[in-house]
Amino acid sequence: MCLAGLIACATVGYAFDSKLLEKQNLEARLEARSRGHRTIERVAPENVLAVAAIERELSVPWSPLLAELESASADLSAKVSLLQVQPDPGKRVVRITAEARTLPDALAYLERLQKCSALRYPMLESHELRKDDPQHPIRFKIAAQWRT
Secondary structure: OHHHHHHHHHHHHHHHHHHHHHHHHHHHHHHHHHOOOOOOOOOOHHHHHHHHHHHHHHOOOHHHHHHHHHHHHHHOOOOEEEEEEEEEOOOOEEEEEEEEOOHHHHHHHHHHHHOOOOEEEEEEEEEEEOOOOOOOOEEEEEEEEEOO
16 A cells, blocks of 8 residues: 555656646746747738738837927927828838928928938928918928938
């Protein structure tokens, strides 16, 4: 009886030890994934284009880009209103639509954007005097490339 009890204890101990080792391996793998280690997964051929489009959308450097636009707007906040920011991830171009009280204010905003570290080659694409608005603001569009 004693020998059977000892064998049973050894078998249970061995099983416990192997399960404990398996648990430690799983925890190590989980920790490695949570630290940003990704496993490469195969993508179905019909989803390759969708995945590429999503990657392009996610590649837009929103934090530095919006920080620079906010900073430029803060310098001229009483004179310039930012209306729209539209990125084109495929071309790495951002189009900015804004309104200013006067054309010199719009040009000052453009000059401020030309000094930004996040943007390259900001250029005035178009401008128009809004006659339907009683204050007659200038609506203008700027296009620029963003830096990585």
